[in-house]
Amino acid sequence: MIRPFVLLASCLLLACSPNTEPGPSKPAAPTREVPPNAVKIADDLYMVPLDQPVEGCPAYRQFSTTKMVNQAIYYRARQGGFTFDRNEAVCD
Amino acid sequence: MLFAVALTGCGGGSGGGVASGGGGGPAPLAPPAAPASFETAEFFLNGSLDQINAQEAYATGTSGQGVTVAVVDTGIDPTHPDLAGNISPASVNILTNSTIDDDDGHGTAVAGVVAARKNDTNTHGVAFNATLLAVRASNITGTFTDSDVANAITYAVQNGADVINLSLGGPAAGTPNLEQALISAAAAGVVIVAASGNDGNAFTPLFPAAYAGDVRMGGLLLAVGAVDGANNLAGFSNICGNANANFCLYAPGVNVRTTGAGGGNVIASGTSFAAPHVSGAVALLLQLFPSLTPAQAVQILLTSATDLGAAGVDNTFGRGLLDLDAASEPLGTLSVPTSDAVAGPTMALEQTTIRLGAAFGDALGGNAFLSDAIILDGFERPYKIDLGRNVKGAKRDFRLDSLLAHRGTETIDVPTADGLSLSIGVDHRTYYRSNAAGLAEQAAQGPAFENLSAGAALTDSTRLGFAYNLSPGQTAAARHEGSDTTGLFWMSDDSLNPHLSLIGAGNGMSLQQRVGDETRLSFTWLDTADSDRTTRGSVGQAALQHDFAAGGSLRVGIASVHEDGAFLNSEADGAFGAGTESDSRFYSLSGSMPVGDGIDLIGSVTVANTTVDDGGGLLKNWDNVWSGAFGLGVVAQDVFAPQDRLGFLAGQPLRVESAEATLTLPVSRDLDGNIIQQSERVDLTPSGREIDLQIAYQHQLAPGIDVSSWLMMQLQPGHDADAEPGYGAGFKFRVTY
CATH class of the missing domain: 3.40.50.200 (Peptidase S8/S53 domain)
Known part of the structure; x- marks a missing residue:
């Protein structure tokens, strides 16, 4: 039951995502538009859920439309908010 | 025609080859x-x-x-x-x-x-x-x-x-x-x-x-x-x-x-x-x-x-x-710097070798200085390396080639007029080469012309000989062992005629001049364009032999050997000095003395001085290169049967008794692009002294059928003091028709 759901969700996400999927043969730089599923955590700073979990844990990346961000993978933290420390991640 | 040879040999000893300098590749400094x-x-x-x-x-x-x-x-x-x-x-x-x-x-x-x-x-x-x-x-x-x-x-x-x-x-x-x-x-x-x-x-x-x-x-x-x-x-x-x-x-x-x-x-x-x-x-x-x-x-x-x-x-x-x-790890081409500048000339490491001839034995093998060397990789990074690993020793093994040299080669004596002689060597061997698939395929098959010797008696006391593609030992008048030991011993030339093995087959001539009935003067000259650099060169020899009326003989000889790309069969290459050549003077005294009925005592001693013209590499300024060989034995005839021969020979093959050279090694580099070099005077004498002991017996089973057998023991083979003794046994069956 889970696999069809994931597949369906993936299709929906792909359908809704910006036209930035060039495929490996023609990669392109990501856009500066805020992804629709992004979670805003500060002024012009978002957490964007990744398509795939990292080592089984739902994961996020930081995003900003005007600034550079660090390139750590984030998780939901037990204490609330986000953390890049896997030890403090909520992975359920 | 030499028809069949059957042999066994069991080499002993721990080497004679120069020990490698340990495992592992080059290491940073x-x-x-x-x-x-x-x-x-x-x-x-x-x-x-x-x-x-x-x-x-x-x-x-x-x-x-x-x-x-x-x-x-x-x-x-x-x-x-x-x-x-x-x-x-x-x-x-x-x-x-x-x-x-x-x-x-x-x-x-x-x-x-x-x-x-x-x-x-x-x-x-x-x-x-x-x-x-x-x-x-x-x-x-x-x-x-x-x-x-x-x-x-x-x-x-x-x-x-x-x-x-x-x-x-x-x-x-x-x-x-x-x-x-x-x-x-x-x-x-x-x-x-x-x-x-x-x-x-x-x-x-x-x-x-x-x-x-x-x-x-x-x-x-x-x-x-x-x-x-x-x-x-x-x-x-x-x-x-x-x-x-x-x-x-x-x-x-x-x-x-x-x-x-x-x-x-x-x-x-x-x-x-x-x-x-x-x-x-x-x-x-x-x-x-x-x-x-x-x-x-x-x-x-x-x-x-x-x-x-x-x-x-x-x-x-x-x-x-x-x-x-x-x-x-090193990347790119590894090279040995030969000057004091990183940007200066270098030689590829893989080409930098010394293959020492048997006379040098294990010389340089334990030289700690060689382990101080550096090489540069493709990014000019210095790596420490033991260049001793690039020194290859040549072990004087139980060589079978002297016994097998004529296998498949037919010598035809052509009838000629009195005073003339002509012999033609015909090669009946089959040669193979690797084809594109890596398999051996027949490349050539005899008969093919191999060599030629010709002689002419100019006068009753003068004889002139010519040789084409013959080894020095096969060239007339080049050999003397003080007694008839031809074909008796397994490895007698190493002790009795050491200079004959320094160059390969070539073309030359000989002249023998009798002075009275008991004295002979002989000259031999041979030049070879051998493809093997270590045996390319020329030899000139003069000898005076006196046969005593009471039996026995005494011979004094001097030989000059020029090696085009080698020194005493040794070859330096790459940074060690490609183009090294040498001239050696061999002084020999040999003779035989009857000590009983059909029993002769034979002996020979040879001393050689070699001048090495280094190729401008890391090993240069050779000096005081002296080497020597000796043999002492006894040959008895008609011991167990008519026309049989029993012999004992104890000999030392050519050994370098003294040799010095300056070894200059790159040992470091600095940040200003300089190579730091160090020089050391190195001794190139081997650690041990090989003594070969041989017992040989030759017997004619029937007309045209000979049987020969040998027992041999090598003490400190390869002039390596640490080498275990080697033992060998040989058996040869020859049919002549």
Whole structure:
């Protein structure tokens, strides 16, 4: 039951995502538009859920439309908010 | 016709070949570290260090000491015990010009991957003794503006950074300020390592990593993607893309254990944590090889990376996975510098050899000085190497060639007029060569013309001979053993006529002149264009022999041997001096004396002086090269049967008794491009003295059918004092028709 759901969700996400999927043969730089599923955590700073979990844990990346961000993978933290420390991640 | 030979031989001894200088390849000049000092629990706690083979670099003694890595990030926790000792006092918050406190934790984690200290606590960084120049460029939300990053880069360059780590990025090209800061940093020779980004495998690197392929960066900006612990592409990692592939690496970026703000460890993922592995690696290389330019260091990491994905450089994996083992090893052509300048002449290591002839035995084998040499790799990095491994000794083995030389060769004596002689050698052997499939195929088959000898009696007392493609020993008048020992002993020439084996078959002539009934004067000259350099040259010989009326004889001889590319059958090549040639003078005294009915005592002693004209290589100024050989034996006839022969021979094959040369080795290089050379006068005499003991018996079974057998023992074979004795036995059955 889970696999069809994931597949369906993936299709929906792909359908809704910006036209930035060039495929490996023609990669392109990501856009500066805020992804629709992004979670805003500060002024012009978002957490964007990744398509795939990292080592089984739902994961996020930081995003900003005007600034550079660090390139750590984030998780939901037990204490609330986000953390890049896997030890403090909520992975359920 | 010599028809059949049956032989057995069992060599003994431990060598005679020069011992190699130990295993392993070339090693960097730094003193090696014991594995126990770096393969610690702290090391293995962070699997990524093992994944990039960091222990192989640590074994060379490098730790990043003296190299400054700027971490442009969210600051560093300066109180973390794994970091505190490595943080530069020049560290700064570029926004506030105040402390570098890290309220985000990202910078602390990145810095730990670069240079967390090795203190038996938690884990340590790749370059655990590098200096961390923390430049906080983040605002309160943990994000970075182009101008702040640009200012941080400029500050890092101005404060001595060798490497700048940028575990940050954004989707848009940098502002002119940021671009100029990056260009200026690269122009200043600072390596910039940037995270590729976490947008996923469908995307190329974010900025500033996307500048990796920009020619304005001079090849000093690297984009770094992430792999997991099994070297699989991390699902979140941006790939290299076509434009950046040549300057794109991968490093561990999934579940990397590193330092956490406030103390302790965190387990973090992202290309943020892949990039500092590469920054640390650059620091290790720059310490290990201070002569490297930053561009060379980068090229080494790129060329030594483990290929991932499609073969070669590809859009996804670029150059592949960081590999510190391969990066520490020599790359490119290995060469031996032969002058005092790095940019001076060099010779390829693989061509740099000395193959010492048997007379030198194990000389140079234990020479410790040879292990002080260095070579340069393709990046002019110096590596210590034991050049003793390139000294090959020649063991005087139980050679069968003297017995087998005529196998398949037919000698035809052509009837001629009185006073003339003509012999033609016809080769009946079958020759094989390897075909395209590597299989042997017949290349030629006899009969084929092999050699020719001709003689003419000019007067009753004068005889002239000509030889075509005959060895010196086959050339008339070249041989004398004081008695008829022809074909009796197995290896008699080594002791009794040592000069005859120095050159190969050739063309020449001989002249014998009788002076009265009892005295002979002989001259021999032979020149060979042998394809084997060690046996190419010429020999000229003069001998005076007197046969006593009461039996026995005495002979005095002098021979001059010129070796075109060798010295006493030894060959130097490459940096040791290609083109070495020599001239030797052999002085011999031999004779025989009857000591009973049908029993002769035979003896011979030869002394030789050799002048070596070195090829201008590392081994030169040869002096005092003296060698000698001797043999003493007894031959009895009609012992057990009519016309049989029984002989005993004890002899020393040619041995170098004294020889000195100057060995000049490159032993180091400095940062000004100079090669430091050292010279040492080396002794080239062997450690031992080979004595060959032979017992031979030859018996005619029937007319035209001979049987010969030998027993032989070699003491200290190969003039190697440590060699075990060798034993041999031989049996030959010959049918003549």
